[in-house]
Amino acid sequence: MGLSWQQGPLSTGAIGHFLTPEPLPRRLLFAERLRRRMRVKFNGTWIADSEDVVLLHEPDRYPVAYFPRADVGERALVAGGKVTHHKDLGDTTWFAVRSGDRTTERAAWEFTALPGYATDLQGRIAFAWRAMDAFYEEDERIPGHAADQYHRIDIRNTSRTLEVRLGDTAVARSEHPVVLYESGFAPRWYVPRADIDEMWLRPVEGQTFCPYKGLCDYYDIGDARRAAWSYRDAYQEVGRVGGMVSFEPDQVEVLLDGKRLELEAGQHVVPHGVDRALDANEVRAA
Structure with a gap:
């Protein structure tokens, strides 16, 4: 469950509620530095490796890991010109991911017109989980989705x-x-x-x-x-x-x-x- 999924406190189906004098916004996003080394493997090659990952918790979604561009392989991302719009975080630019003889379209994205309150995600890349071979924390594979630190x-x-x-x-x-x-x-x-x-x-x-x-x-x-x-x-x-x-x-x-x-x-x-x-x-x- 964790923060934003199932009945978590940031999900739309939360079973608890915040005790505040004023109503909170209907959608609350939460970003936090993961403080764990995370790596991404694609076509048998490490294409991202970082100890500075930011985890984004978005209502009713699994947590998503965002890597600094500097920690993503220089040739791993291929611009494709596809741009969509996120209701909270603005324009989203999509990339194909390439390694060796394998290319997967729309396998990574970056928010390129972030509002001022969301600069934690500036210059960061996320990868579509199932499009990659696997995600790792240190040398251990993490199946499913990025581990939610608030799931106990x-x-x-x-x-x-x-x-x-x-x-x-x-x-x-x-x-x-x-x-x-x-x-x-x-x-x-x-x-x-x-x-x-x-x-x-x-x-x-x-x-x-x-x-x-x-x-x-x-x-x-x-x-x-x-x-x-x-x-x-x-x-x-x-x-x-x-x-x-x-x-x-x-x-x-x-x-x-x-x-x-x-x-x-x-x-x-x-x-x-x-x-x-x-x-x-x-x-x-x-």
Whole structure:
């Protein structure tokens, strides 16, 4: 989630609000120096490498990294004459990106008529994420989008009892589930597989991808479609839920200490943003 995406504080669907005497502008953009070395690879070549990246958070979009022109390869950008207009940041000049025998049109852009309040982005280049081979922080590939510094995940053990039922059928019962708190989202409860009657979990085709947790597998339970999911190979940072299973409270009956959980604000996840899809193929290509 982070600052501007999903239910973040700068998104149009924010579940919280700023306590101010006057209404804030409908759209707030936030730019901040990343303070991490970021690199871009295209056609097997490093075309950008910088420790002075600025991250732009724009409502309802993934964060975007902007590189100083001096840190972009001299021959990587090819002017194409295409100019569009950004509602907040003015004229946008587009470039093809070239390396060796490969050229991709409209793969990078620069704001060339910035208003006075947005000079942080002056002389900076952004690259279309999926048009590049990959983005890296130091030597580690960053799939999905630039990492949002304001996205946080905390996982906590609990002694509360969680039960999952489908009609009169007990699908799971655990006295030691874990709860995953993720910025802006409702809590998600994960159950060890030893506490699940796995005969009710029917794997289905199609995975989704979370830049913070990894590839997600889904299960039907009876007639309830995609009623459960699991990060079988969860990223190390969230390894405590790796292989565990979570259940959708609007698809099956989920009870926490006897109280049924309901779908709440921040529980529905938008699968991808207007920027582009986040799909599993991007991770498999790593």
